[in-house]
Amino acid sequence: MKIALLSYSTKPRGGVVHTLALAETLAGAGEDVTVWSLGRGGDTEFFRAVDPAVRLRIVPFPNGPATETVGERVLRSIDVLGAAFTPDDYDVVHAQDCISANAVGNCVRTVHHIDHFTTPELAACHERAITTPHAHICVSHAVADELAQGWGIKAEVIPNGVAYARFATTPETQRRRWKDQLGRYVLTVGGIEPRKGSLDLLEAHAHLRAQDPDLSLVIAGGETLFDYRDYRQRWEARAQELDLEPVMLGPVEDDELPALVASADAFAFPSTKEGFGLAAMEALAAGTPLVVRDLPVLREIFGKTARFADNPRTFATELVQAINENSPQRKQAGRALAAAHTWQAAAEQHIAFYRTLM
Structure with a gap:
């Protein structure tokens, strides 16, 4: 399978750690894996070295103006990643967060946890990132239960690995x-x-x-x-x-x-x-x-x-x-x-x- 895993950042956050470890292990199992991410503030690589068996596509994402709000930055992130991504190149498109899920739309989505935003742009993005994907994965039964109770969505539960x-x-x-x-x-x-x-x-x-x-x-x-x-x-x-x-x-x-x-x-x-x-x-x-x-x-x-x-x-x-x-x-x-x-x-x-x- 040709698999795209998408993340919103190259920095050491839990979801990014998960994305890279999963990508490397999938590649080690013989799958064709590419990780897509935004390179914020001039980043051209991830916070750690990545197994060369995994292809990397880091999309430049320069800093916005000083007046840019968080909501505006999120919407710009979605636009930039979505414009660069090439969905027809992959059999599986798997987003790991709200931003990448909004950028690619119809995808597999891992819901690591469910946020509750009050900013209108963020609340709308969060909702779309749950309802638009055609399949869902959760890393715990507790979060899968939240999805089922709040949205009627049945998610596959696949726990995290650990190094x-x-x-x-x-x-x-x-x-x-x-x-x-x-x-x-x-x-x-x-x-x-x-x-x-x-x-x-x-x-x-x-x-x-x-x-x-x-x-x-x-x-x-x-x-x-x-x-x-x-x-x-x-x-x-x-x-x-x-x-x-x-x-x-x-x-x-x-x-x-x-x-x-x-x-x-x-x-x-x-x-x-x-x-x-x-x-x-x-x-x-x-x-x-x-x-x-x-x-x-x-x-x-x-x-x-x-x-x-x-x-x-x-x-x-x-x-x-x-x-x-x-x-x-x-x-x-x-x-x-x-x-x-x-x-x-x-x-x-x-x-x-x-x-x-x-």
């Missing part, structure tokens, strides 16, 4: 470098934004510091298409009120990330909305104690391998208990769960699903 060996086998020298730089720390990955529960984690850090003053909060990542300046300003003001100075790493080089995760005393995942929780699954692969928000989808995915919390105070309590317990049994169960989620299995399920459509 288990990459996170489970980080060299001691790399882990020691992060420990020497950061000391003891709780890590979260995803930057500061509402969906990531950043304000709640900040409040949890205040409770945590009262119990363990030497434990810092480290925040990695943060690349996003959306404008969260107001939320970021609220977060910074609250950090100042609480006299907190979390360590802001920003985007971390791809080859440095596994050691950063493995060196953390605990991994915090306070997202208010998720489809799977790939970063949290990578933490399990690394053997790092995990505390997540108590959401049905995260109960489904992580079961007894994680601790669950529903407010800042309980998040702090669970983080302390996770660090102090550091249970070998829970760590072993977490690693087994992560190891069971292979990209090979995900690719095989995708291929079988594609064939039913052809």
Whole structure:
């Protein structure tokens, strides 16, 4: 099959990580795979090297005027990607997000999670990206249930894979470098934004510091298409009120990330909305104690391998208990769960699903 996988960005976001890993595994299975994406701000390549068996088509997408709104940027993204894409070249056209789904229209769509936008342009794009595709995939049953209840759409459930060996086998020298730089720390990955529960984690850090003053909060990542300046300003003001100075790493080089995760005393995942929780699954692969928000989808995915919390105070309590317990049994169960989620299995399920459509 000639397969096109489409993404909206070359940056290290969960959906982009998913797209590249799936593309490489499909290509390894003998499929003809091309990944299409927008190259924002002059990007000509992805955040990491991609297996040469996968063709790449990165469509230039220069920065717009300073006055461009998020809604305008999204609409321009759809227009630019749609104008460049060549659908007749492929047997399967598979969009991984709202922007690429709008750009190509009738396609297979992976719905990683369901957003709720108030901006009219974004709300309309989100709706079209759900209703226009002719087939749907979800990475969890919880999101598939949302699609069924909200739109009457039946989706195929194909869980994420995880690069288990990459996170489970980080060299001691790399882990020691992060420990020497950061000391003891709780890590979260995803930057500061509402969906990531950043304000709640900040409040949890205040409770945590009262119990363990030497434990810092480290925040990695943060690349996003959306404008969260107001939320970021609220977060910074609250950090100042609480006299907190979390360590802001920003985007971390791809080859440095596994050691950063493995060196953390605990991994915090306070997202208010998720489809799977790939970063949290990578933490399990690394053997790092995990505390997540108590959401049905995260109960489904992580079961007894994680601790669950529903407010800042309980998040702090669970983080302390996770660090102090550091249970070998829970760590072993977490690693087994992560190891069971292979990209090979995900690719095989995708291929079988594609064939039913052809």
